[in-house]
């Protein structure tokens with residue numbers, strides 16, 4: 249189950265942070281690391297272990313691209329995304345320390361440099377969650393020139409669950425309801441002010457997920473605004489702040505947000 253302590257929290261875009269060039273030749277191929285390679289949709293998987301048993305997961309990740317298109321109108325990536333899978337945490341740490349010595353270690357990582365998106369992960373019981381989360385970042389950034397940090401994480405938190413669990417069974421929902429009962433809410437403007445992942449703790453991640461859930465399953469004008477916001481980003485029209493756009497589209501935005509989760513149940517959900 250998702251848990252902040254093992255949560256991936258790094259979606260680096262651009263080249264400012266990372267100076268060295270990562271290529272398969274320089275990293276693993278020359279060292280003979282990669283033992284299996286697969287291609288599914290936009291993803292090129294390279295692993296230090298046999299990948300046969302992961303075929304269903306790879307097909308699921310490939311379908312994620314269509315799901316982003318269906319729910320967010322984000323078009324399929326024209327670029328390949330490489331996914332590098334290590335057999336264990338030790339070699340994963342070794343690779344990341346070699347490639348990104350300045351970056352704190354993460355159990356899974358998405359990096360974009362020079363137009364090439366790469367995901368790094370290792371074999372572990374939560375690999376499917378790790379890959380759905382990181383590959384969501386990778387797909388978004390393959391099609392959009394930027395994504396606001398909180399929205400990037402909120403979408404990754406939403407899509408990291410297997411498809412049948414996304415609407416009703418995300419573990420964030422239980423804690424969120426308790427926090428809302430206690431009057432704890434993170435508004436969109438607070439989330440929008442987060443400019444660095446160090447400013448996003450478990451509560452910020454949860455509310456980023458919650459606002460995404462609200463826009464995907466709540467009032468239709470909220471969903472429409474999210475789709476138009478992402479379309480503006482894709483077309484490089486100045487998108488403004490999503491909070492402002494939602495406030496204009498929905499009177500009493502925050503109370504509608506609270507109401508959404510108060511009423512949210514399988515029984516009442518619109519299809």
Ligand SMILES: [Zn+2]
Nearest residue numbers: 256257258404
């Ligand atoms: Zn993330």
